[in-house]
Amino acid sequence: PIYLLMGEESYFIDALCEKLASTILSPAEQAFNQITVYGKDSDAGQIVNLCRQMPMMGSYQVIIVKEAQQLAKIENLVHYTSQPQATTILIICYKNKEQGRGIDKRTAFYKSCTKSGCVFDSVRPKEYEIDGWLSSYITSSGMSIDPKAMAMLKEHVGMDIGRMVKEIDKLRVS
Numbered sequence: 001p002i003y004l005l006m007g008e009e010s011y012f013i014d015a016l017c018e019k020l021a022s023t024i025l026s027p028a029e030q031a032f033n034q035i036t037v038y039g040k041d042s043d044a045g046q047i048v049n050l051c052r053q054m055p056m057m058g059s060y061q062v063i064i065v066k067e068a069q070q071l072a073k074i075e076n077l078v079h080y081t082s083q084p085q086a087t088t089i090l091i092i093c094y095k096n097k098e099q100g101r102g103i104d105k106r107t108a109f110y111k112s113c114t115k116s117g118c119v120f121d122s123v124r125p126k127e128y129e130i131d132g133w134l135s136s137y138i139t140s141s142g143m144s145i146d147p148k149a150m151a152m153l154k155e156h157v158g159m160d161i162g163r164m165v166k167e168i169d170k171l172r173v174s
Contacts, residue, residue, distance in 0.1 A: 001084040002117025004110075006094040006103055011162040012122040017064065017093050024062050024089060033061040039071035047071075048080040051088045061088050068094040074109065081112040090117075127159060134164060141172055 003020060005013045025034055033055045037047060047065060055061035068074060077092070084090065092113075096102040103110050113119055125133060131150065138145050145153075157163045 001086065001089055002081055002113050003089070003091045004094065004103070004113040004117065004119045005092065005122065006096065006120070007122030008096060008124040009122040009161060010095045011165065013093050013095055013120075014162075016120060016122075017066070017091055020089075020091055021062065021064060024060065025058065029058040029060075030062075032056040033058045034064070035061070036064040036066060039065060039067040039069060039074075042071065044071065044073055044076035044079075047077060047090075051080045051090055052085065053088075055087050059087065062091065063088060064091045064093070066093045068092045069096055074103070075107055076109075078107075078109040078112055081109060081116055084116050124159075125161070130154065130159060130161075133161075137165070138168060141168065143168075143172060 003016075005016055007013060021030075021034065021036075035050055037050070042065075047063065050063050053061065065071065074094070080090070094103055105111075110119070134150060134153075135145065153164065153167065157167055
C-alpha cells in the first residue's frame with residue numbers, strides 16, 4: 001500500500017511513478033480515484049486525510065505525492081504509514097539531488113514505509129555504468145547506436161539520464 005521512491009536519480013523515480021500511476025487503476029477509475037499532490041502545496045495532515053478516504057466506484061484509490069522533498073514535516077506521515085488502509089495506495093516521490101539530504105533511515109517514518117510497503121532508492125549510476133544502460137535503452141527503443149555516436153551523446157548531454165532519454169526520444173521522432 002506504500003511506495004517510497006527516493007534517491008538522487010530523478011529519472012528512475014519519475015519513470016517508476018508514471019508506470020505505477022498508469023497501471024494500478026484503469027483510465028476510467030483514474031478520474032475519480034487518483035489524486036496527485038505536490039509537497040510544496042500541501043502538508044502531511046492533508047495527505048493523511050486524503051489517504052483515509054474511501055475510493056469512489058472502485059476498489060483502490062491512488063495518492064501520489066510528487067516533490068515530497070518540499071513537504072514540511074514529512075515525518076508526520078508516520079501517522080498513516082504505520083497503519084495504512086488496504087484500499088489506498090500511497091506513492092511518495094522524494095528526490096534528493098544533493099547528497100546527504102535524503103530521508104533519514106533511522107526515523108519511524110522510513111521504518112514504517114519499509115515495514116508496510118516498498119522503498120526504492122534511486123542511485124545515480126556511475127560513469128562506467130551509463131554505456132550499458134544507454135545501449136540497452138536504445139536497443140529497447142528499436143534503434144541502434146555505434147560507440148562513437150554514444151560518446152558524442154554523452155559528451156554533449158553529460159551524465160544526466162533524463163536529458164539523455166529526451167535526446168534519444170527526439171532522435172527517434174526524426
